[in-house]
Amino acid sequence: MNLNILQFLAVALLLVGMGLSAFRLFLGPTTPDRVAAADTLSVITTAGLVGLAAWFDNPVYLDVALVYGTLAFVGTVAVARAIEADQE
Amino acid sequence: MNIIADIFLVAGGAAIAIGGLGMLRMPDVYNRLQAGTKTVTMGAMSLLLGIGLYHPGWWAKLVVIAGFILFTNPVGSSSIARAARISGIKPWRAEKQQEPD
Numbered sequence A: 001m002n003l004n005i006l007q008f009l010a011v012a013l014l015l016v017g018m019g020l021s022a023f024r025l026f027l028g029p030t031t032p033d034r035v036a037a038a039d040t041l042s043v044i045t046t047a048g049l050v051g052l053a054a055w056f057d058n059p060v061y062l063d064v065a066l067v068y069g070t071l072a073f074v075g076t077v078a079v080a081r082a083i084e085a086d087q088e
Numbered sequence B: 001m002n003i004i005a006d007i008f009l010v011a012g013g014a015a016i017a018i019g020g021l022g023m024l025r026m027p028d029v030y031n032r033l034q035a036g037t038k039t040v041t042m043g044a045m046s047l048l049l050g051i052g053l054y055h056p057g058w059w060a061k062l063v064v065i066a067g068f069i070l071f072t073n074p075v076g077s078s079s080i081a082r083a084a085r086i087s088g089i090k091p092w093r094a095e096k097q098q099e100p101d
Helices: A005-027 A031-056 A060-087 B002-025 B029-054 B056-086
Strands: none
Touching: A005 A031, A005 B002, A005 B029, A031 A060, A031 B002, A031 B029, A031 B056, A060 B056, B002 B029, B029 B056
16 A cells, blocks of 8 residues: 555654664663663564554564564563673 | 544654654663653554554454553563663763752
């Protein structure tokens, strides 16, 4: 389906948010900064996958979004626990 | 009906963009976690609501994804903040602010 002007604006704003948090992911001075940026980026990507499901009119992408969100959450918690265990 | 869904989509995109801006501009890990987590969660909820107005037949999976984001995003953020606190990062203070005693 073709995007109208408001939908195009929503896609552009979502890409802006992804770009800014990816910038923090490359730039972040400490490791928790990078992990926080990766967490934000994964939630934005989950929402973007749901948006792709609506754009391509194909509900398979909803399952992809759910599995991606689960794996990203597990990864975030694992890296946070690893930083925690590294200090003691 | 479709114009309401479009308005929800744009509101969600704007909240996500503001969350990314706060992620870039805030001075500290804890402030960045606040900006990144709360704003992006609200933006994702608004985006899912807009898509649910477009495709009412998908409501079950959309509700599952929304509940999943609502449950896991604060848990991940709290875990990152705890790791940052344990690894010894001091909370940021403004330069001119005096210590309270």
